[in-house]
Amino acid sequence: MSRYRIPFNKPACLGHEMEYVSKSLATQHISGDGEYSKRCHSFLEDSLGVRKALLTTSCTHGLEMAALLLQIRPGDEVIVPSFTFVSSVNAFALRGAKPVFADIRPDTLNLDERQLPALITEKTRAIVLVHYAGVACEMDVIMSLARERNIAVVEDNAHGLFARYKDRNLGTFGELATLSFHETKNFTCGEGGALLINDIGLLERAEIIREKGTNRSRFFRGQVDKYTWVDLGSSYLPSDMLAAFLLAQFECASEIQARRREIWLRYDLRLRDWAALNQVQLPTVPDYVEQSYHLYYLILPSVNVRSALIQDLKQRGILSVFHYQPLHLSTMGLGFGGQLGDCPVTEDLADRLLRLPFYYALSPADQDEVIAALLAFTEWQ
Numbered sequence: 589m590s591r592y593r594i595p596f597n598k599p600a601c602l603g604h605e606m607e608y609v610s611k612s613l614a615t616q617h618i619s620g621d622g623e624y625s626k627r628c629h630s631f632l633e634d635s636l637g638v639r640k641a642l643l644t645t646s647c648t649h650g651l652e653m654a655a656l657l658l659q660i661r662p663g664d665e666v667i668v669p670s671f672t673f674v675s676s677v678n679a680f681a682l683r684g685a686k687p688v689f690a691d692i693r694p695d696t697l698n699l700d701e702r703q704l705p706a707l708i709t710e711k712t713r714a715i716v717l718v719h720y721a722g723v724a725c726e727m728d729v730i731m732s733l734a735r736e737r738n739i740a741v742v743e744d745n746a747h748g749l750f751a752r753y754k755d756r757n758l759g760t761f762g763e764l765a766t767l768s769f770h771e772t773k774n775f776t777c778g779e780g781g782a783l784l785i786n787d788i789g790l791l792e793r794a795e796i797i798r799e800k801g802t803n804r805s806r807f808f809r810g811q812v813d814k815y816t817w818v819d820l821g822s823s824y825l826p827s828d829m830l831a832a833f834l835l836a837q838f839e840c841a842s843e844i845q846a847r848r849r850e851i852w853l854r855y856d857l858r859l860r861d862w863a864a865l866n867q868v869q870l871p872t873v874p875d876y877v878e879q880s881y882h883l884y885y886l887i888l889p890s891v892n893v894r895s896a897l898i899q900d901l902k903q904r905g906i907l908s909v910f911h912y913q914p915l916h917l918s919t920m921g922l923g924f925g926g927q928l929g930d931c932p933v934t935e936d937l938a939d940r941l942l943r944l945p946f947y948y949a950l951s952p953a954d955q956d957e958v959i960a961a962l963l964a965f966t967e968w969q
């Protein structure tokens with residue numbers, strides 16, 4: 589149990605989660621790619637319009653599969669925003685690539701596409717972009733440049749399931765994309781993810797990598813009489829019990845998204861005047877973007893004000909949290925050549941960003957309490 593009356597996040601069961609988990613147990617097939625895994629794959633493919641979706645044990649593992657599929661090797665360079673979770677870069681650094689850290693836009697907090705031409709070299713093999721808070725990056729510019737330079741695009745869409753850019757689903761632009769079903773995400777099975785494959789030429793190898801480097805999937809389809817080790821790979825299949833839980837969440841997708849939209853809009857409406865008065869930046873969502881309503885954040889005037897507000901909310905039993913720290917200034921990032929001043933927007937905003945409680949079961953009364961606490965905050969120096 590959380591020691592906070594209003595936690596930052598609270599996973600919810602909405603429908604048939606436990607029923608499906610029990611049915612999965614009854615089938616005596618609780619390892620990967622059982623009935624529920626296949627139904628999740630079909631749901632994602634049909635809902636998003638991707639060529640193929642494969643569940644993975646995490647979004648991190650989906651990104652690791654992407655690095656293997658793109659045959660990233662030592663000496664390659666991969667452009668990645670400094671403002672992201674470490675998995676976005678770890679997956680490619682594990683293959684020997686050098687991360688090239690990009691700064692973010694000050695409005696959407698997404699990778700600043702205007703910096704890409706200066707960051708691309710002959711060694712650039714991939715651009716890994718992150719749709720922060722489920723708000724799309726500037727995909728027209730990024731995809732045009734990537735195609736012109738013959739560079740692969742990987743969408744880390746951990747935040748953005750069912751979000752859209754100009755009426756097209758996120759996760760359908762790059763050769764590959766990944767999703768997260770961690771407990772903090774809109775749809776969850778505790779730990780889990782998915783790899784979305786838009787380049788169908790990568791599908792067969794993706795199945796092999798996901799099955800520990802074997803052609804086991806072809807064996808189960810009757811295409812070979814036995815399976816063996818044919819490539820590098822690892823064990824990236826989640827249990828079918830997790831897929832069973834996840835499928836029940838997918839079946840409530842409209843309800844989940846509608847409720848999260850209500851919560852996001854309530855924060856946004858009630859905090860607009862307060863934010864303008866106190867020089868607080870609220871999320872920016874361009875009018876040609878349909879967001880996923882994944883989180884709601886504030887950019888406060890200074891790191892000291894943020895710390896004071898976190899403590900003030902904590903004393904009221906409300907948990908608020910900051911987010912990513914600049915990867916180019918981390919221990920590993922410095923080892924890859926990162927320096928203070930490389931990504932000034934990231935360095936500035938990471939110190940001032942605060943995320944508010946945001947989850948399906950957040951009641952109007954509890955949300956009103958969070959909002960009232962913000963309106964009552966007075967430590968602005």
